[in-house]
Amino acid sequence: MCEVICIANQKGGVGKTTTAVNLAASLAVAEKKVLLVDADPQANATTSLGFHRNEIEFNIYHVLIGTKTLSQIIQKTMIPSLHLAPSNIGLVGIEKEFHNQEKNSRELVMRKKIKEVLNSYDYVIIDSPPALGPLTINALSAANSVIIPIQCEFFALEGLAQLINTIKLLKKEINPDLKIKGLLPTMYSAQNNLSKQVLDDLVRHFSRDIIKKDSMEIVTIPRNVKLAESPSFGKPIILYDIRSQGNIAYQNLANSILEGA
Ligand SMILES: Nc1ncnc2c1ncn2[C@@H]1O[C@H](COP(=O)(O)OP(=O)(O)OP(=O)(O)O)[C@@H](O)[C@H]1O
Ligand SMILES: [Mg+2]
Structure with missing residues (x-):
């Protein structure tokens, strides 16, 4: 059975795309069939895999x-x-397209489209934009589970309650299967006190919801320059620097998912 995982957080720059691309690549290298859906008009996942925004004629907008x-x-x-x-900046136009449709049907468009290809994949990973708008709602409505990257910085937990409430509401109203697969601390730096404090806060308040390796050790993504460099080479970290701490961390995440975390 195919599992659809949405990577979401309405805060910008927290590591959603980095997580979507590298989790998708790590699962694919583990011989799973994976579809990465770029549901963000910024098209960062598309460019991270080496595609130039304008060289692709048709994209997720045309599907929606x-x-x-x-x-x-x-x-x-x-x-x-x-x-x-792939995505393209033209995807911003989708809000206007959705405007005239009924609420329930416009929230389920992506789910219907993904359903058509579920038989061909083990995992579908959806990268979503930094907003709780129609695209993120569509992505969450299409998913079985959601991973929420949390940047280990000041204000990290701001907006988290709103996101969790939205997920609960969607679960009640249109997608009863939706589960929080886990919170994923990103850009963690063990030398930085603030980073440690954010992780402590997460553990204190959301211990059950944090993704763990071998059901014990917390999976964190370290701040790692190789992770920041790899998109400019159009490669996931596993093809850019297999030995980097960033790659090891995303392998751990993929292993937790494969173990059914
Ligand atoms: N673990 C990390 N270590 C170092 N840099 C990182 C790490 N994760 C992400 N980055 C860098 O931080 C920036 C933001 O990351 P990313 O694009 O993944 O966030 P995002 O949540 O998808 O952003 P947006 O909300 O704009 O879509 C990027 O420049 C990325 O390369
Ligand atoms: Mg992004």
């Missing part, structure tokens, strides 16, 4: 408005079992 099917826009990547449903 119904002029293309998802299979028609899917691109192969340098990892054979990793496919990409």
Whole structure:
């Protein structure tokens, strides 16, 4: 059975795209069939995999408005079992397109489109934009579970309650299957007191919801320059620097997911 995982946090720059791309690549290298859906008009996941925004004619926008099917826009990547449903800045127009549809049907458009390809994949990973708008709502409505990256910085937990409430509401109203797979502390730096404090706060308030390795050790993503560099080479970290701490951390995350975390 295919599992659909949405990576979401309405805060900007917390590591959503880095997590979506590198988790997708790590699962694909573990011989799972993976589709990465770029549901953000910034198209950062698309460029992180080496595609230039404007060289692709059709993207997720065309799927959501119904002029293309998802299979028609899917691109192969340098990892054979990793496919990409690309995005483009034109996706910002989707809000206008959704405007005239009824609330329930417009929140389920992405779910319907993804359903058509579920048989072809083990995992679908959705990268979402930094807003709790229609695209994130569609991504959460399409998902079985959500991973919430939390940047280990001041204000990290701000907005988290609102996101968790939105998830609870969606679960009640349109997607009863939706689970919080876990909170993922990102850009963690053991030398930085603030970073440690944010992690302590997370453990204190959300201990059950933090992703763990071998059901014990907390999975954290360290601040690692290789993770920041790899998108500019159009590669996931596993192909850019396999020995880096960043890659080891995303392997740990992928292993926790494969173990059914
Ligand atoms: N663990 C890390 N170590 C170092 N740099 C990181 C790490 N994770 C992400 N970055 C860098 O931080 C920036 C923001 O990360 P990313 O794009 O993944 O966040 P995002 O939540 O997707 O942002 P947005 O909300 O704009 O979509 C990027 O420049 C990225 O390369
Ligand atoms: Mg992003």
